[in-house]
Amino acid sequence: MRAATEARLAEPTALVARPEAVSDQVLIARARAGDEGAFRDLVERYEPRVAATVIGMLGPGDEAEDVGQETFIRLYRSLDRFRGDSSLGTYLTRIAINLSLTALKKRKRRISRFVSQGETERDRPEASWDPRGELERKDDIRRVREAVARLAPNHRTVVVLRMIDGYSTREAAEILGVPVGTVMSRLARAMERLEKEMKESDDG
Amino acid sequence: MDDRELLIRYRDGDLSEGELARVEERLNSEPGLRSVLQSLEEITTLLEQGAAASFEPFFAARVAARLRQENSLAPVEGMYEALRWIFARVAVACLVVMLAIGAYSALEGGYGGSMVDSVMGLPEATLETALALGG
Numbered sequence: 001m002r003a004a005t006e007a008r009l010a011e012p013t014a015l016v017a018r019p020e021a022v023s024d025q026v027l028i029a030r031a032r033a034g035d036e037g038a039f040r041d042l043v044e045r046y047e048p049r050v051a052a053t054v055i056g057m058l059g060p061g062d063e064a065e066d067v068g069q070e071t072f073i074r075l076y077r078s079l080d081r082f083r084g085d086s087s088l089g090t091y092l093t094r095i096a097i098n099l100s101l102t103a104l105k106k107r108k109r110r111i112s113r114f115v116s117q118g119e120t121e122r123d124r125p126e127a128s129w130d131p132r133g134e135l136e137r138k139d140d141i142r143r144v145r146e147a148v149a150r151l152a153p154n155h156r157t158v159v160v161l162r163m164i165d166g167y168s169t170r171e172a173a174e175i176l177g178v179p180v181g182t183v184m185s186r187l188a189r190a191m192e193r194l195e196k197e198m199k200e201s202d203d204g
Numbered sequence: 205m206d207d208r209e210l211l212i213r214y215r216d217g218d219l220s221e222g223e224l225a226r227v228e229e230r231l232n233s234e235p236g237l238r239s240v241l242q243s244l245e246e247i248t249t250l251l252e253q254g255a256a257a258s259f260e261p262f263f264a265a266r267v268a269a270r271l272r273q274e275n276s277l278a279p280v281e282g283m284y285e286a287l288r289w290i291f292a293r294v295a296v297a298c299l300v301v302m303l304a305i306g307a308y309s310a311l312e313g314g315y316g317g318s319m320v321d322s323v324m325g326l327p328e329a330t331l332e333t334a335l336a337l338g339g
Contacts, residue, residue, distance in 0.1 A: 036268060043264040048257045055256035068259050072267045073274065141254035144247060163251040188208035195243045
C-alpha cells in the first residue's frame with residue numbers, strides 16, 4: 001500500500017518536466033545558495049505530498065492553499081537549519097501537519113458558534129454499510145472526505161498520515177511524537193467512526 | 205488490542221505468525237469480523253482514491269511569488285526594527301536628562317515653594333511675582 005501511495009504521490013503534476021535525477025540534497029544546497037529555480041523544483045517535487053496532507057486535513061480551498069504555501073515558505077526559511085536527519089518529505093509533512101492543526105484550531109474558534117447538526121447525531125445504532133458500485137464511487141469519495149473532515153483533529157491526523165500519505169504506523173508516530181500504540185488506537189477509533197458515518201450516510 | 209487494531213496490523217502485514225494464523229482462523233469463522241475487514245479496506249481505498257495530488261495549477265509559481273514578496277518586505281521590516289531600536293534609546297536618554305534637570309532644580313532651590321515646583325523649575329506663583337512678570 002505504501003509503495004502504491006508513494007508512486008501516486010510522486011507523479012509529476014507540473015506542466016514543465018523537471019529533472020528528477022537531481023537529488024534533494026543538491027537542490028537544497030542550490031536553494032541555500034539563492035537559486036530560486038532549485039527551490040521551485042523542490043516545491044514541484046513535493047507539492048503532491050504536501051497537497052495530500054494539507055487537503056486531507058483541511059479539505060480543498062483557500063485555507064489549504066495558504067497552508068500549503070506557508071509549508072514551503074517555512075521550509076525555505078529553515079533551509080540553513082535542515083540537516084537531513086529525516087527525509088525532506090517527512091520534514092515537510094511534519095510542518096504541514098503542524099500548520100494544519102493550527103489552522104483547524106483557528107477555524108474552530110472562528111466557527112464555534114455554528115456547530116453543524118450532523119455532529120450531534122453520532123450515536124445512532126450501528127448498521128451494516130454496504131459499499132457501492134463504481135458508478136457511485138465519486139459520491140462515496142466525497143462522503144468519506146466529509147466524514148474525515150468531521151473527525152477530531154488528532155484522529156484526522158493519523159488517518160491522513162497513515163491512509164492518505166502512506167506512512168507506516170511507526171513513521172506516523174515519529175512525525176507526531178507519540179507512541180506507536182497511540183497512533184494505532186487513534187487510527188482504529190477513527191476508522192470505526194468513518195465506517196459508522198458511511199453507514200449513517202447510506203441509511204439517511 | 206481490539207479487532208480493528210488487529211485488522212489494521214493484519215492489512216499492514218505486521219502480525220507474528222501465530223497472530224496471523226489466529227486472525228485468519230477467526231476471519232474464516234466470524235462473518236462479523238470479515239465485514240469489519242471489508243469496511244476497513246473499502247474506506248482505505250476511498251481515502252487513497254480521494255487523496256488530492258496537487259493544489260490549483262501553478263502552485264510553485266505562487267509560492268515563489270509569495271517568497272519574493274516576503275523577501276522584498278524584509279528591508280522595510282529591517283528599517284522599522286532600526287527605528288524602534290533608535291527610539292527606545294533616545295527615549296531613555298531623554299528620561300535621564302529630564303531626571304537630571306529635575307534633580308538639579310530640586311537641589312539648587314530658589315524656585316517655587318512645593319517640591320513639585322522645585323523639580324519642575326517653576327517660580328513661586330504669588331500675586332507679587334505675577335505682577336512683577338507683567339512689568
